Amino acid sequence: MSELSSEFDRDVAVVEVGEGRFQGDVSSRWDIGGNPNGGYVLSIALAALRRTLPQPHVLTVTAHYFRPPDKGPVEVEVERIRSGRAHATGMARLVQDGRERVRVLATFGDLSKAEGPTAVTAVRPSIADPDHCIRRSDVTDLMQTEHEAAKRFDTRLSPDTGWANGRPSGVARTDGWVRFADGREPDVWALPLVADCFPPTVFELIDPTWVPTLELTVHVRAEPAPGWLQGHFQTRALVDGYLEEDGELWDSSGQLVAMSRQLALVLS
Amino acid sequence: MSELSSEFDRDVAVVEVGEGRFQGDVSSRWDIGGNPNGGYVLSIALAALRRTLPQPHVLTVTAHYFRPPDKGPVEVEVERIRSGRAHATGMARLVQDGRERVRVLATFGDLSKAEGPTAVTAVRPSIADPDHCIRRSDVTDLMQTEHEAAKRFDTRLSPDTGWANGRPSGVARTDGWVRFADGREPDVWALPLVADCFPPTVFELIDPTWVPTLELTVHVRAEPAPGWLQGHFQTRALVDGYLEEDGELWDSSGQLVAMSRQLALVLS
Numbered sequence: 001m002s003e004l005s006s007e008f009d010r011d012v013a014v015v016e017v018g019e020g021r022f023q024g025d026v027s028s029r030w031d032i033g034g035n036p037n038g039g040y041v042l043s044i045a046l047a048a049l050r051r052t053l054p055q056p057h058v059l060t061v062t063a064h065y066f067r068p069p070d071k072g073p074v075e076v077e078v079e080r081i082r083s084g085r086a087h088a089t090g091m092a093r094l095v096q097d098g099r100e101r102v103r104v105l106a107t108f109g110d111l112s113k114a115e116g117p118t119a120v121t122a123v124r125p126s127i128a129d130p131d132h133c134i135r136r137s138d139v140t141d142l143m144q145t146e147h148e149a150a151k152r153f154d155t156r157l158s159p160d161t162g163w164a165n166g167r168p169s170g171v172a173r174t175d176g177w178v179r180f181a182d183g184r185e186p187d188v189w190a191l192p193l194v195a196d197c198f199p200p201t202v203f204e205l206i207d208p209t210w211v212p213t214l215e216l217t218v219h220v221r222a223e224p225a226p227g228w229l230q231g232h233f234q235t236r237a238l239v240d241g242y243l244e245e246d247g248e249l250w251d252s253s254g255q256l257v258a259m260s261r262q263l264a265l266v267l268s
Numbered sequence: 269m270s271e272l273s274s275e276f277d278r279d280v281a282v283v284e285v286g287e288g289r290f291q292g293d294v295s296s297r298w299d300i301g302g303n304p305n306g307g308y309v310l311s312i313a314l315a316a317l318r319r320t321l322p323q324p325h326v327l328t329v330t331a332h333y334f335r336p337p338d339k340g341p342v343e344v345e346v347e348r349i350r351s352g353r354a355h356a357t358g359m360a361r362l363v364q365d366g367r368e369r370v371r372v373l374a375t376f377g378d379l380s381k382a383e384g385p386t387a388v389t390a391v392r393p394s395i396a397d398p399d400h401c402i403r404r405s406d407v408t409d410l411m412q413t414e415h416e417a418a419k420r421f422d423t424r425l426s427p428d429t430g431w432a433n434g435r436p437s438g439v440a441r442t443d444g445w446v447r448f449a450d451g452r453e454p455d456v457w458a459l460p461l462v463a464d465c466f467p468p469t470v471f472e473l474i475d476p477t478w479v480p481t482l483e484l485t486v487h488v489r490a491e492p493a494p495g496w497l498q499g500h501f502q503t504r505a506l507v508d509g510y511l512e513e514d515g516e517l518w519d520s521s522g523q524l525v526a527m528s529r530q531l532a533l534v535l536s
Contacts, residue, residue: 059510060483060531062330064357064375066350081371082334087482089332089371091359103349103357105373107332107482107531116509116534119473121439171389205387214355214375215328217485219512219531221505237489237524241384242327244487244527256505259512261529263328263375263487266384 006184007152008193012043014051014076022048022076026069026096031148035068038213038262039196040149045092045104046189048076053088055108057188062105062217069094069101086110111188111223124250125232130156130177136199139164153197154181163203172201172235172243177228186224186251192216194229195247195260201235202243202266209266211243216262227252241266274452275420276461280311282319282344290316290344294337294364299416303336306481306530307464308417313360313372314457316344321356323376325456330373330485337362337369354378379456379491392518393500398424398445404467407432421465422449431471440469440503440511445496454492454519460484462497463515463528469503470511470534477534479511484530495520509534 011029014022024047030040042063049058075095082089087109094102127133133156157176162169178194179186186194195218200211230250235243247260279297282290292315298308310331317326343363350357355377362370395401401424425444430437446462447454454462463486468479498518503511515528 060332062373062483062485064328064349064373066352066357081332081368084334089334091371100349103359103373105330105332105371111508114508114510116536117474117506118508119438119440119506120504122504170387172387206385215330215485217330217483217529219529221507221510221512236388236390237527238385238387239489239524240379240382240386242382242489244489256507259505259529261485261487261527268384 006180007182008180008184008190011040012047014044014048016051020052020078022051022078024074024076026071026074028071029148029152033147033210037149037196038063038065038216039193041069041094041102042104042216043189043193044074045076045094045102046106046192048078049090049092049106050189052078052080053090053108054083055088055110057109057111058106058220059109060107060217060219061192062215064103064215065213067099067101069096120256122248122256124230124254125175127158127175130228132159133157133176134159134161134164149197152181154179155198168204170204172204172238174198174201174231174233176231178231179228185226186229188220188223191220191224191249191258192218194249195258198231198233201233201245202238205238206266211264211266214263214265216260218258218260220258222255222257224251224257225253225255238266241268274448275450276448276452276458279308280315282312282316284319288320288346290319290346292342292344294339294342296339297416297420301415301478305417305461305464306331306333306484307461309337309362309370310372310484311457311461312342313344313362313370314374314460316346317358317360317374318457320346320348321358321376322351323356323378325377325379326374326488327377328375328485328487329460330483332371332483333481335367335369337364388524390516390524392498392522393443395426395443398496400427401425401444402427402429402432417465420449422447423466436472438472440472440506442466442469442501443499445498447496453494454497456488456491459488459492459517459526460486462499462517463526466499466501469501469513470506473506474534479532479534482531482533484528486526486528488526490523490525492519492525493521493523506534509536
């Protein structure tokens with residue numbers, strides 16, 4: 001699977017149409033309940049920023065979501081804010097019908113040139129192998145009917161995922177494995193999407209419902225090795241409908257490759 | 269201590285000088301090693317956003333830092349991006365001498381109108397009372413000499429803070445208590461600053477040094493009660509000099525009031 005022919009790369013591709021102006025196309029292939037996945041939409045913005053900033057890797061990106069984009073053409077307006085020796089920062093707006101849908105702020109750098117001390121105490125959760133996990137496609141939930149985005153991934157949920165067994169555990173934690181269904185290998189550009197592609201952790205607390213993201217921030221910490229990505233997600237404070245969801249992604253070599261946090265809202 | 273006469277409120281105050289344009293003044297009172305604390309600088313941007321967005325509370329704010337502002341006048345250019353029924357989002361640029369120093373993106377809402385399910389599994393760390401903690405002012409470290417910002421707070425570090433006892437523990441975790449030195453009570457506007465006012469957790473791993481923040485995101489989860497704030501900070505992955513620092517702030521009623529995460533860099 002070459003990068004160019006993958007579903008992900010085709011669906012986030014943008015064309016430059018002017019100074020700092022790009023045109024993309026929102027595909028319905030990444031829909032959840034009729035709206036595109038937030039990580040996918042963010043990735044369209046990153047595709048435009050990648051054409052604008054000189055550094056080769058996104059280190060930290062934040063998206064604020066206003067209204068879900070519709071399927072179809074989308075304008076991406078990019079501002080190059082600063083470009084230093086080691087880091088560059090840019091902003092992107094996603095606009096449809098003259099209305100801004102998403103605002104993105106990102107700082108890029110070069111992970112291959114990073115120099116400094118290393119000390120990792122984060123521990124990769126020990127979970128069942130992918131073959132002994134629950135295939136997401138086997139799980140029936142309220143959101144499944146129109147869930148196009150789930151088909152883009154091969155997602156395996158840890159066997160002790162309560163809600164997937166019909167018994168929500170009361171502890172909002174999700175562990176599992178994921179890879180693109182079409183075999184595209186992970187890279188730094190895929191990580192923000194993958195950080196948002198697991199089912200919401202709050203399904204362990206409440207009946208599956210629509211949990212829109214207000215803001216998502218992803219730190220890319222290393223270039224992932226080929227193969228499965230392991231995801232670990234948890235929500236420790238759901239208060240009056242607002243919740244954080246913290247994520248970690250580990251690659252097949254056992255390296256922590258991304259950390260994510262989003263602020264989301266349970267719609268009742 | 270009224271809000272208006274506190275050091276914090278005076279030093280973040282801005283004056284509107286045009287449509288979306290504010291003027292502030294960077295005080296040297298919040299300096300660390302000659303540069304203003306990142307949470308303080310972010311708070312100047314929030315003061316301008318607060319005058320621009322209709323909702324009463326900041327829910328999530330992200331700052332990307334380019335170069336530290338100098339002491340003295342600072343222009344704050346604010347864009348109101350969208351304003352909906354429940355949430356509003358704005359952006360702010362901090363500019364000195366025509367050069368942008370910091371870019372801020374924030375979404376506001378109204379915590380008092382939040383409605384939805386509540387389930388909290390986060391646990392407030394049990395640590396010694398403030399009277400049995402280490403006063404930060406008693407700790408001598410390499411950064412102490414010019415450390416004006418530390419004087420603005422009454423900070424108490426847990427007795428088992430290794431580096432403060434001259435024996436870095438190898439586990440990058442900091443627990444303690446904090447309140448403004450002048451008695452100003454905490455509110456949602458103080459939380460982003462407080463989330464950035466403890467000594468870096470990596471002092472447990474490396475000799476105290478300059479650890480500039482590339483990006484800081486703070487989620488405000490509740491209005492804090494008066495009194496001490498308890499802080500819990502940890503870094504689990506320091507890789508080639510890049511590190512995340514995750515923070516939690518708990519108020520005197522035991523409520524989780526803020527969660528923070530920053531991406532920072534150890535300068536060697």
